[in-house]
Amino acid sequence: MRFEGKSIIVTGAASGIGLATARKFAAEGARLVLGDRNEEGVAAAARDLGGDAIAMPLDVADEQSCQALVERAVAAHGGLDVLCNIAGILDFGCMADLDKSRWDRTIAVNLTGVYLMSRLAMPHLLKTKGNIVNMASAAGLVGVPFNSAYVAAKHGVVGLTKALALEFSKQGIRINCICPTGVNTPMIAGAPPENIDWELVMRAVPWLDGGENCDPEDIADAVAFLASREARRITGVAFPVDGGQTAA
Numbered sequence: 025m026r027f028e029g030k031s032i033i034v035t036g037a038a039s040g041i042g043l044a045t046a047r048k049f050a051a052e053g054a055r056l057v058l059g060d061r062n063e064e065g066v067a068a069a070a071r072d073l074g075g076d077a078i079a080m081p082l083d084v085a086d087e088q089s090c091q092a093l094v095e096r097a098v099a100a101h102g103g104l105d106v107l108c109n110i111a112g113i114l115d116f117g118c119m120a121d122l123d124k125s126r127w128d129r130t131i132a133v134n135l136t137g138v139y140l141m142s143r144l145a146m147p148h149l150l151k152t153k154g155n156i157v158n159m160a161s162a163a164g165l166v167g168v169p170f171n172s173a174y175v176a177a178k179h180g181v182v183g184l185t186k187a188l189a190l191e192f193s194k195q196g197i198r199i200n201c202i203c204p205t206g207v208n209t210p211m212i213a214g215a216p217p218e219n220i221d222w223e224l225v226m227r228a229v230p231w232l233d234g235g236e237n238c239d240p241e242d243i244a245d246a247v248a249f250l251a252s253r254e255a256r257r258i259t260g261v262a263f264p265v266d267g268g269q270t271a272a
């Protein structure tokens with residue numbers, strides 16, 4: 025029960041890693057506000073968790089939507105202890121097909137969303153000496169072909185994590201991110217575009233070729249560790265959970 029009574033926001037909580045993370049925190053006594061663009065999905069997640077979990081529609085790329093979520097968490101639970109930025113989208117495709125609207129959306133959700141939520145949550149985290157856990161990716165540490173906007177955004181999340189960890193280090197706020205390899209969630213269940221050289225992708229991401237993916241619970245365990253007091257001396261890290269993919 026490491027999070028007994030703690031006020032925690034989880035974005036992307038309707039599915040996959042965000043949902044597993046919400047379950048993990050709920051099981052350890054947290055008071056949750058769950059946000060997701062999938063309004064029905066996040067409402068179902070909160071119902072399943074029971075207790076006083078609150079679900080809210082959220083677009084992390086929209087500042088007002090982020091603000092409403094943070095305000096709701098603070099009003100409902102008397103403050104904020106942990107922010108988990110997990111919402112994200114994947115957009116495989118050739119550079120030639122990656123028009124500016126696709127580029128902009130991938131950066132807006134995966135990178136600007138982390139900035140917006142962090143900036144709006146920070147005044148409240150300063151009061152509790154809380155912390156932030158961001159969901160980057162192995163693609164935040166190494167390149168993946170035909171995935172340039174996503175890779176750029178996730179490298180950005182790693183950089184943002186490190187910069188903010190240093191900026192707030194004297195104020196007792198920790199900011200970390202996690203870099204998972206493939207995780208069995210709906211995000212990677214779809215078929216990739218036919219016009220990309222999949223052999224090149226395999227070289228960069230061998231787990232896609234029959235390797236062993238993580239389960240969402242493996243990542244949720246790492247989120248909970250970094251958010252907990254056990255990690256009180258850990259800040260500014262990009263923590264791989266990748267079976268060694270990025271160690272080579």
Ligand SMILES: NC(=O)c1ccc[n+]([C@@H]2O[C@H](COP(=O)([O-])OP(=O)(O)OC[C@H]3O[C@@H](n4cnc5c(N)ncnc54)[C@H](O)[C@@H]3O)[C@@H](O)[C@H]2O)c1
Pocket residue numbers: 035036037038039040041042059060061062065082083084085110111112113114133159160161162203204205206207208209210211212
């Ligand atoms: N699955 C993987 O292989 C993998 C690997 C590394 C990193 N990640 C990262 O983990 C995070 C979670 O991904 P997942 O695998 O659980 O995928 P998922 O598709 O199962 O879940 C992502 C959730 O984010 C929500 N979302 C998307 N855009 C949103 C927005 N604008 N505002 C609010 N919510 C939004 C979706 O509705 C969904 O519920 C993402 O940031 C992803 O990039 C996933």
